[in-house]
Amino acid sequence: MEVRDCLISAPGKAILHGEHAVVHGKVALAVSLNLRTYLKLKARSDGKVCINLPNIDTFVCWELSELKQLTSSSDKKEEIQRLDAELVKSLREFIGVTNGNLDSSASAILAFLYIYLSLFGSGDMPSLTVSVWSELPTGAGLGSSAAYSVCLAAAFLCATGNIPTPLKEWEQTGRWCQEDLELINSWAFQGEKIIHGNPSGVDNAVGTWGGMLRFLAGKIIPLSRVPLLRILLTNTKVPRSTKVLVARVKDKINKFPSIMIPVLDSVDAISCACEKVLTEMTCEPITGDHYNILEELIDINQHHLNVIGVGHPSLDTLCQVTAARGLHSKLTGAGGGGCGITLLRPETDSTTVQGTMKDLRDRGYDCWETSIGGPGVQQHFPSSVKEEIMEVLNQY
Ligand SMILES: Nc1ncnc2c1ncn2[C@@H]1O[C@H](COP(=O)(O)OP(=O)(O)O)[C@@H](O)[C@H]1O
Ligand SMILES: C[C@@](O)(CCOP(=O)(O)O)CC(=O)O
Numbered sequence: 001m002e003v004r005d006c007l008i009s010a011p012g013k014a015i016l017h018g019e020h021a022v023v024h025g026k027v028a029l030a031v032s033l034n035l036r037t038y039l040k041l042k043a044r045s046d047g048k049v050c051i052n053l054p055n056i057d058t059f060v061c062w063e064l065s066e067l068k069q070l071t072s073s074s075d076k077k078e079e080i081q082r083l084d085a086e087l088v089k090s091l092r093e094f095i096g097v098t099n100g101n102l103d104s105s106a107s108a109i110l111a112f113l114y115i116y117l118s119l120f121g122s123g124d125m126p127s128l129t130v131s132v133w134s135e136l137p138t139g140a141g142l143g144s145s146a147a148y149s150v151c152l153a154a155a156f157l158c159a160t161g162n163i164p165t166p167l168k169e170w171e172q173t174g175r176w177c178q179e180d181l182e183l184i185n186s187w188a189f190q191g192e193k194i195i196h197g198n199p200s201g202v203d204n205a206v207g208t209w210g211g212m213l214r215f216l217a218g219k220i221i222p223l224s225r226v227p228l229l230r231i232l233l234t235n236t237k238v239p240r241s242t243k244v245l246v247a248r249v250k251d252k253i254n255k256f257p258s259i260m261i262p263v264l265d266s267v268d269a270i271s272c273a274c275e276k277v278l279t280e281m282t283c284e285p286i287t288g289d290h291y292n293i294l295e296e297l298i299d300i301n302q303h304h305l306n307v308i309g310v311g312h313p314s315l316d317t318l319c320q321v322t323a324a325r326g327l328h329s330k331l332t333g334a335g336g337g338g339c340g341i342t343l344l345r346p347e348t349d350s351t352t353v354q355g356t357m358k359d360l361r362d363r364g365y366d367c368w369e370t371s372i373g374g375p376g377v378q379q380h381f382p383s384s385v386k387e388e389i390m391e392v393l394n395q396y
């Protein structure tokens, strides 16, 4: 089978409120970032399947004949809701990791092989190269795993013809219809399951649809009217794994249910209160009071996240450094290090922003003011993608 070359991208995300609680059926508010992951799929004619993942220093090639031996149990295309445990087991054996947590390279390979074999396994398997490059830091709370999984799902669904290639000749980028996006999202969720263990699905939903959304127990509600928020993103560069942190929170809830469940309920209430304020800000003049509430909600939630055990000294430092300049911060994503967000007011002057960024950089953190609300998964003409990204992808 010959596939058509394609170029796909999907955005990362920041969770405003509700990380971890969302895994336990509570509301989360999340927004896409203007930082994206790009995937290039290229047909080959030598019977090999190759992946190049320079962000995590992973470059692997297999013979199609090796992969064909793994397909016997994987021809259940319609059953995408549940992970095929048998296929995961044989893939773990194939890559030589039979027990324990997977490292970043093994997780990315497993997610790739799982989606590839599930979608092509029952038919003619194509020889191809997939190369991925991301503007997002990996393993830092900005949903790089979901952006990666969304790109894989979209590329392979296009290649199988399950969804059309949406790019028109006269357009630079193309988007899919709602039904196709739902299919992309559900396959991306499988990738997230492999990387996260027990994901809520919020990250892949943002990677698929973009914009700001409210997520509750698998239900995705796009918030179409949201105020323009200024956010400072800080990467403490302390590495952590979402899978490990999500499992740690579950253990804590099991150990202290009557203590932890009220905390999750409170986080839920914070997300709802935040959504209410954001909605008010779109239909009445924005005042200092709106920002006072948003800031207090950030502070309370950061305390809750510490209580559920996903804080880190590096994140405490972020909160202290920004508080010294009158700014409010919380971790975003799984915590345990990784990234935090700091809310900037419209009137926060550039001296304060620059000074804060310098203080944070002096502590070894990366820090940048970001715009939010980037589009969801897209197909691109190469000319619509930044030159430096194409340069990386074209090396392979
Ligand atoms: N650009 C990428 N290339 C390859 N693998 C990626 C990429 N982005 C993410 N991943 C996979 O996702 C993992 C990080 O996921 P996770 O721990 O959920 O952190 P986050 O989603 O917050 O970045 C990486 O270790 C890797 O397995
Ligand atoms: C902690 C959690 O709420 C978000 C994880 O995001 P990230 O992988 O750290 O970017 C987990 C989830 O929702 O699946």
Ligand SMILES: [Mg+2]
Pocket (backbone or CB within 6 Å): 143, 144, 145, 146, 196, 203, 242
């Ligand atoms: Mg993730």
